Amino acid sequence: MKSSLPTIPDTCAIPGTPLSDARAGIDACVHCGFCLQACPTYLTLEDENDSPRGRIVLMRALVDGSLPVDDGDVRTHIDRCLGCRACETACPSGVPYGHLLEATRATLTRVKPNPPVARLILFAFARPALLRLVMLGGRIARATRMSRLLSRLPGRFGFAMAMLESTRSAVKRARYVPRSDAERGTATLLTGCVMEGLFAPTNRATERALSANGYAMTATAGQRCCGALHAHAGDDEGARQLARANIAAFERSRADYIVVNAAGCGAMMKEYGQLLAGDAAWHERAAKLASRVRDVSELLAEAGPRPGGALPVKVTYDAPCHLLHAQRLATPPLRVLAAVPGLELVPLDGSEHCCGSAGIYNLIEPDVSDRVLAPKLANIAATRAPMVATGNPGCLMQIGAGLHRAGMTCRAVHPVDLLDASYAAQAAAERGS
Amino acid sequence: MTASTLPHADAALQARLAAIVGERRVLVRAGELRTYESDGLPGYHARPSIGVFPGTRDETIAVVRLLAELGMPFVPRGAGTGLSGGALAEGVVLLGLHRLTRIISIDAEDQRALVEPGVVNAALSRAAAPFGLHYAPDPSSQTACTIGGNVAENAGGPHCLKYGVTLNHVLALTALLPNGDVVTLGNADGECEGYDLLGAFIGSEGCFGVALDVTVRLARNPQAVRTLLADFSSLDAAAHAVSAIVAAGIVPAAMEMMDGPTIQAVEASIYAAGYPVDAAAILLIELDGAAAGIDADADRVAAFCREAGARGVRTASDPAERARLWQGRKKAFGAMGRISPHLVVQDAVVPRTKLPAMLAEIARVAAEYRVKVCNVFHAGDGNLHPNIGYDATSPDESARVHAAMAAIMQACVAAGGTITGEHGVGIDKLPYMDSLFSPATLGAMCALRDVFDPARRANPGKVVPMHSCREWHAAPSARS
Numbered sequence: 001m002k003s004s005l006p007t008i009p010d011t012c013a014i015p016g017t018p019l020s021d022a023r024a025g026i027d028a029c030v031h032c033g034f035c036l037q038a039c040p041t042y043l044t045l046e047d048e049n050d051s052p053r054g055r056i057v058l059m060r061a062l063v064d065g066s067l068p069v070d071d072g073d074v075r076t077h078i079d080r081c082l083g084c085r086a087c088e089t090a091c092p093s094g095v096p097y098g099h100l101l102e103a104t105r106a107t108l109t110r111v112k113p114n115p116p117v118a119r120l121i122l123f124a125f126a127r128p129a130l131l132r133l134v135m136l137g138g139r140i141a142r143a144t145r146m147s148r149l150l151s152r153l154p155g156r157f158g159f160a161m162a163m164l165e166s167t168r169s170a171v172k173r174a175r176y177v178p179r180s181d182a183e184r185g186t187a188t189l190l191t192g193c194v195m196e197g198l199f200a201p202t203n204r205a206t207e208r209a210l211s212a213n214g215y216a217m218t219a220t221a222g223q224r225c226c227g228a229l230h231a232h233a234g235d236d237e238g239a240r241q242l243a244r245a246n247i248a249a250f251e252r253s254r255a256d257y258i259v260v261n262a263a264g265c266g267a268m269m270k271e272y273g274q275l276l277a278g279d280a281a282w283h284e285r286a287a288k289l290a291s292r293v294r295d296v297s298e299l300l301a302e303a304g305p306r307p308g309g310a311l312p313v314k315v316t317y318d319a320p321c322h323l324l325h326a327q328r329l330a331t332p333p334l335r336v337l338a339a340v341p342g343l344e345l346v347p348l349d350g351s352e353h354c355c356g357s358a359g360i361y362n363l364i365e366p367d368v369s370d371r372v373l374a375p376k377l378a379n380i381a382a383t384r385a386p387m388v389a390t391g392n393p394g395c396l397m398q399i400g401a402g403l404h405r406a407g408m409t410c411r412a413v414h415p416v417d418l419l420d421a422s423y424a425a426q427a428a429a430e431r432g433s
Numbered sequence: 434m435t436a437s438t439l440p441h442a443d444a445a446l447q448a449r450l451a452a453i454v455g456e457r458r459v460l461v462r463a464g465e466l467r468t469y470e471s472d473g474l475p476g477y478h479a480r481p482s483i484g485v486f487p488g489t490r491d492e493t494i495a496v497v498r499l500l501a502e503l504g505m506p507f508v509p510r511g512a513g514t515g516l517s518g519g520a521l522a523e524g525v526v527l528l529g530l531h532r533l534t535r536i537i538s539i540d541a542e543d544q545r546a547l548v549e550p551g552v553v554n555a556a557l558s559r560a561a562a563p564f565g566l567h568y569a570p571d572p573s574s575q576t577a578c579t580i581g582g583n584v585a586e587n588a589g590g591p592h593c594l595k596y597g598v599t600l601n602h603v604l605a606l607t608a609l610l611p612n613g614d615v616v617t618l619g620n621a622d623g624e625c626e627g628y629d630l631l632g633a634f635i636g637s638e639g640c641f642g643v644a645l646d647v648t649v650r651l652a653r654n655p656q657a658v659r660t661l662l663a664d665f666s667s668l669d670a671a672a673h674a675v676s677a678i679v680a681a682g683i684v685p686a687a688m689e690m691m692d693g694p695t696i697q698a699v700e701a702s703i704y705a706a707g708y709p710v711d712a713a714a715i716l717l718i719e720l721d722g723a724a725a726g727i728d729a730d731a732d733r734v735a736a737f738c739r740e741a742g743a744r745g746v747r748t749a750s751d752p753a754e755r756a757r758l759w760q761g762r763k764k765a766f767g768a769m770g771r772i773s774p775h776l777v778v779q780d781a782v783v784p785r786t787k788l789p790a791m792l793a794e795i796a797r798v799a800a801e802y803r804v805k806v807c808n809v810f811h812a813g814d815g816n817l818h819p820n821i822g823y824d825a826t827s828p829d830e831s832a833r834v835h836a837a838m839a840a841i842m843q844a845c846v847a848a849g850g851t852i853t854g855e856h857g858v859g860i861d862k863l864p865y866m867d868s869l870f871s872p873a874t875l876g877a878m879c880a881l882r883d884v885f886d887p888a889r890r891a892n893p894g895k896v897v898p899m900h901s902c903r904e905w906h907a908a909p910s911a912r913s
Contacts, residue, residue: 009825027774031475032767054468073464093770
């Protein structure tokens with residue numbers, strides 16, 4: 001029988017680490033458990049250690065020193081987090097879980113580095129020339145149909161090839177020149193690493209669709225990887241370096257908006273202020289830049305968007321976690337799809353759950369990733385839609401690869417591609433009449 | 434033998450459990466067991482010796498039979514959302530049942546469902562929705578808590594004002610007794626004959642065994658619903674409105690009160706419901722039933738609120754707004770983390786007529802002990818939930834919070850109330866049992882427990898203070 005409330009020691013076992021700085025966020029958790037059913041790894045693995053509440057308990061244990069930073073179980077369960085942040089949109093107390101996760105990973109990777117494959121990927125994404133070379137190799141493998149052949153191989157390599165194969169454009173469209181009255185201001189596109197490397201037609205579609213909705217598009221030289229992959233993997237310093245480079249580059253652009261068509265990158269850039277909170281020289285610049293960042297669906301939804309020509313197709317929508325949970329944008333992508341006449345939107349069960357892509361998670365935690373992907377594919381199949389729209393390259397490739405490897409004919413497509421195709425159809429119809 | 438002196442799990446036990454449930458489902462290391470040290474009241478934590486998580490009915494039976502064979506105590510746990518420390522396993526085996534998530538059948542015509550204990554409360558209502566049915570008991574944690582846990586705690590919720598608690602919605606269950614016997618309690622097809630063992634089992638807080646499956650009643654969705662939000666400038670006025678509504682013979686489906694600090698915490702959260710942030714209290718009142726006459730009742734309720742001093746009364750205009758108003762209320766407990774780093778929540782019941790006086794007393798206690806109390810509770814039932822936020826790193830504040838809680842509980846008991854409405858006794862309310870029940874009554878509870886679990890291995894040390902049972906057994910002559 002407890003005769004009084006237990007008190008807890010007010011000590012910090014890991015002073016000066018990113019996690020100790022994030023302690024207030026840990027304290028916001030009251031252990032209510034409302035996050036459990038929102039968490040894809042909890043639902044899949046059925047262990048509370050693989051839930052937000054369980055991971056926060058582990059974080060707290062690191063701070064108070066009751067578990068050491070090199071505890072193997074702590075690392076396992078922190079590594080297994082997708083970082084989808086679905087718990088944030090379930091949390092009444094506003095626990096900044098994504099921030100806590102990144103701070104924890106930044107603390108743990110100082111003790112034991114990430115696996116080599118993760119470090120290799122982060123290394124490449126931080127070096128533009130190397131990255132261009134890798135993307136070129138990918139495009140050659142895709143053009144020569146090597147990716148299709150190799151996607152039949154078992155294991156992660158085969159899956160990676162299926163991801164590459166799935167980047168083949170899913171929509172056919174005629175060329176058109178969008179009207180551009182620039183009444184809504186100017187925007188410049190974060191071209192992105194994977195987007196420009198493997199989804200370049202989607203980037204062009206983004207520019208056309210925004211032009212068609214009254215945004216004058218300008219280009220920004222000197223931009224780099226947004227740093228999201230680095231931040232998520234605990235390489236906080238790598239993320240900050242990339243953020244500083246992007247801030248400098250986009251400051252040179254006079255555009256009103258920095259528009260992003262990759263949900264994960266947009267979420268990162270909107271949080272540049274927080275990422276550089278401890279950097280006196282950059283914090284203010286970072287916050288100012290972040291305030292200019294918009295997802296493409298936000299800008300389009302603000303403009304309507306303008307309806308296009310008929311595109312009779314059945315489409316289901318899967319919400320990218322970093323759009324829905326991190327940026328809290330639920331309806332703008334649906335408005336983009338609603339602007340396509342003839343497009344029939346079929347609801348997707350569990351569209352708010354992660355697909356298992358999670359940056360480079362699907363390459364370093366393949367087993368859990370596959371298990372998270374399985375119900376997503378089943379739900380997509382149940383809609384019988386030939387297309388699933390989602391606005392993030394990671395999700396496009398994860399779902400696309402899953403569909404490809406399962407032999408399903410359904411294709412993953414960016415919502416903007418569908419709007420662009422609708423505008424192209426409209427232009428073709430006008431030319432024909 | 435007390436729980437803390439029990440032998441710790443050894444490698445042999447680990448191996449035998451792993452042979453039943455698989456290696457991954459037996460946890461022994463400190464890093465893996467940490468999260469299972471607490472339920473929804475993390476001020477209390479206790480380290481289990483071992484955690485075992487069966488995935489099927491057969492595995493569950495095999496685990497419990499093995500523990501019976503070894504004479505080892507165990508503590509059942511669902512989703513760990515309980516608020517009385519009931520699922521704490523100090524030095525003993527923790528038996529997690531949250532993986533038993535099958536909804537075995539839904540019988541829409543007879544309005545019942547057969548579910549495993551790990552099914553989440555809200556998931557059951559979701560599954561029943563296509564048939565126009567729902568599971569009526571709706572604890573605020575319903576998006577996370579399990580039916581098995583609801584049975585153990587006899588869980589309530591806002592709508593139990595009209596529809597009753599878990600006990601009123603369970604028709605039958607298959608119980609696995611601590612000795613490994615599988616027994617059927619109640620009757621899924623109708624009235625149960627013989628002694629009401631089902632009634633005894635529901636609310637037994639895991640001390641009588643675990644449920645392997647539960648047959649629950651599903652309620653038909655009401656024809657019409659009206660959800661009113663009344664806004665008051667004092668708690669006292671809101672409490673008087675509650676009394677007036679009940680005295681007039683109106684039975685709302687739910688009648689909930691939230692005070693100013695709670696409203697502000699919710700409105701700062703993702704569950705912001707549009708509550709007036711400058712109100713001292715709001716009442717969330719729901720009427721449901723036949724469409725005929727419901728608007729007249731809603732008008733009467735609104736009139737009673739205004740007479741009691743409400744600044745305004747509005748009605749949810751559509752199902753989406755209604756859902757928002759309820760989400761705000763149900764997530765209020767979780768939102769308390771915005772106020773203080775640590776939290777205790779109380780669960781006391783007073784006769785409804787005593788509500789105004791008790792709220793005044795709580796405010797007086799809060800001032801006396803200099804603690805921050807947030808009130809969010811089931812006003813229609815007189816079921817209070819004072820939440821006290823504090824900083825557990827401060828021994829002084831912790832002591833004041835503890836003293837304030839005790840003072841509030843004693844005041845509730847003195848007012849003719851009781852010490853728990855729906856959260857259970859667990860370990861949190863143990864110290865108050867003696868003030869509420871006579872030794873003979875506590876002895877009767879011990880005797881009942883002996884029927885289900887004579888070795889007292891299931892959830893040891895909870896609900897009835899150990900000394901009561903000891904005294905009961907030590908002096909059999911005192912029973913006559």
